[in-house]
Amino acid sequence: MTIEELFQKANKDRIELKGHQKKLKAVLLKNEYFDVEKEYWDWKLTFSSLSFSALLIIFSVSIISSGGNTNQVTLESNDFYKTIESSPNVSGMGEETFNGEKTNVLQMVEGGTTTKMYFNNRNVLVHSEVYNK
C-alpha cells in the first residue's frame, strides 16, 4: 500500500460543530476591533502640514537672526506676505477677526489641500489652518 492509498483510506468525513461556530462568531463580532476607527496615513495632509511648518521655521529663524529688530521683522514679514500673496494658487479671502485682532486672510490651494493664513496689520502671520478634502 502506498502512502497516498493510506491517506485515502483514512476517514475524511468533515466534522461539524455548529454550536461552537455560532458562539465563536458572536464573540468575534462583538470584538473591539470593530469599534475602533481605522487610522489612515493621510500623506496629503501630512506633507502640506510639514512643508508649511518648514516655511514657518525658516521665517522664525530669520526673525531671530535679525536680532528682534522690529523694523527688520516687519520688513521680513512684508517679504513673506508678498511672496505668498503673489503665488498663483493664493487668493485673498478678505478680513476676519482672529483673537480680537483684525486679520487679512489669504487662502492657498494645493492639490486637495487648502491652507488659510491670517496676517495682522503689519503682515505678520498670526495663525494658519490646513484643510484636506
Add this chain to the structure above:
Amino acid sequence: MYYNRCMDTDVKELVERAQNKDRDAFGSLFDLYYDKVLNYVFRRVLNTEYAKDITSNAFLKALKNLDQFEWRNGPFSFSGWIFKIATNEVNQYFRKQNRYKLTIDDPDFKELGDNNKVVEEIEKKIDNDKHLLILNKAIKQLKPIYQDILHLKYFEEMSYEEISQVLNKNESTIRVYSKRAKEELRIILEKDASEFLVNI
C-alpha cells in the same frame, strides 16, 4: 484546488470590507473558512476540545491582525494567510501540549457549546478509524514542517503553490520537503505499523 477561483473577487471584497470594520463582511469570511480551519486543526490534534480552542484562537488572532493583511500572493492570499495562522497555533499547541490555553476571555463563550453527544460521536468515529490513527501517530514523529506539509497536501488537498504560501517557503522547497516527508513517513510506518499494513 482548495476553493473555487470564482470566489476570489468575492473574498477580496469581503476582506477589504472587513478591514473597514464591516461586521457582516467578517462574519461571511468566518463562515466561509470556519469548517476548513476546524477540520484541518482537528485532524492535526485529534481532540475535539483542543480543536475548538485552537480554531477559536486562530480566528481571534486573524481578526486582531486583519489590518496588517495585504492581498499580494494571488488567489490564495487570504486562505494561505488564515491557514498560516492556524498552523502556527497548532504548532504552538504541540509545543505547549496541556498548557495550551484558549485566549478568548468571554464568560458566554465558555458556558455554552455543542452537546456532549456530538463530541462523543466524533471521538468514537476517530477511535474506530485505524488508518487515521496510525497515520497520525507516524506523522507526529516527523519534523514539524514535514507534518504541516503532509496534512496540507493529503488531508486538505492543497496544491504545492497553496502550501508554499501557507508555510512561507518557495514551491520547489515544498516539493523537495514533501518528497522527503513521504520517505521518512514510509520508514516509520514500515517499522511501527508493518503488521497492521500487511493485514489490510
